[in-house]
Amino acid sequence: ATILMFTDLVYAAVVYGAPASARRLPVVTGLVTVAVSVGALAWYQEPWALLLGVLTGMVSFVPATTGAVVRNHRQAADAARLRAEQTALLAEMDRREAVVAERSRMARELHDMVAGHLSAIAIHSTAALSLDDADTSRDALGVIRENSVEGLAEMRRLISLLRDGGDSEEPAPAPTLAGLAALVRQAAANGAASGLAFTLTAPPQEEGLPAPVELAAYRIVQESLTNALKHADTGEVAVVVERADHALEVTVTSPYGRRAAAGPRAPGSGAGLVGMRERVALLGGEFEAGLAGGAAGRETWRVRAVLPVAKDDKEPSP
Structure with missing residues (x-):
């Protein structure tokens, strides 16, 4: 019973003891076993004296070695479990970041696609309600219908894209710079009632621009x-698109100030500037928006974005 208790104590000391003790005990018991074997053989000078060393090893060295093996296995299992938990945590963090990034992208697309149409609807519906004129109301209702139909079509395309999960064989085409002329014409029709005129200055359509740059x-x-439809004063809104060295520069200036007889305006949410800044930041470009001097000392609101276009980013022409 005493021997069994001693071997159990040695085993428990290695398995549950301090790391330093667990490392020392197998070495110490091994040296003690060798020393007893050599001492007994030298003292008795008989082969059976080696049995004393064997008994000593069974009582001390074998339990210590067994405890060391078990402790190492437990430590390896704990380390593997910790690595698995860390891997799962990192995967969950990556998933959450992907969800947040996708939600931000969806919010930008939804805002950019629908905000213009809804702003035009709000402006012209306000004009139709505030002005008692049949021709004005008829024109406003025509603009409202056109913008509502286009906004509904874009919403359907976005909903279809989200519902399909991007698995459709023919993805929806992304807007390009070729559509700027139509975009400016539509803005001119929507802003005519507010005294706004729109101009576009852009180089001929250039092939090979990356799709993300054109979309941005x-x-x-x-x-x-x-x-500009929401907040600009009466005057000219100028859109200028220029191709610089390895960059595409977009500048939009609009008259700034409050008119004495302000036309109908739509409220803003403040998400537009945030979305534009995020788009430019994703491409590593420069973005600025704020007041700038204009002609005859009149202040203007200027939005300027510089989108980098590296030589190796160009898409090959068909």
Whole structure:
């Protein structure tokens, strides 16, 4: 019983003891076993004297070695479990970041696609309600119907894309710079009642621009025109698109100030500038929006974005 208790104590000391003790005990018991075997053989000078060393090893060295093996296995299992938990935590963090990024992208697309149409609807419906004129009301209802139909079509395309999960064989085409002229014409029709005129200065359509750059430039112009419809004073809204060295520069200027007899305006949410800044930041470009000097000392609101276009980013022409 004493021997069994001693071996159990040695085993428990290695398995549950301090790390330093667990490392020392197998070495110490091994040295003690060798020393007893050599001492007994030298003292008795008989082969059976080695049995004393064997008994000593069974009582001390074997339990210590067994405890060391069990402790190492437990530590390896704990380390593997910890790595698995860390891997699962990192995977969950990556999933959450992907969900947040996708929600931000969806919010930008939804805002840029629908905000312009809804702003035009709000402006012209306010004009139709505030002015008692049949021709004005008829024109306003025509603009309202056109924008509502286009907004509904874009919403359906976005809902279809989200519902399909992007698995459709033919993805929806992304807007390009070729659609800026139509976008400016639509803004001119929507802003005529507010005394706004729109101009577009852009180089001929250039092939090979990356799709993300064209999409970002289109959305920046679209949101800038929407903001002009909401907040700009009477005057000219100028859209300028220039191709610089390894960059595409987009500038939209609109008259700034409050008119004495302000026309109907739509409220803003403040998400437009945030979305434009995020789009430019994703491409590593520069973005600025704020007051700038204008002709005859009149202040203007300027939105400027510089979208980098590296040589190796160009898409090959068909």
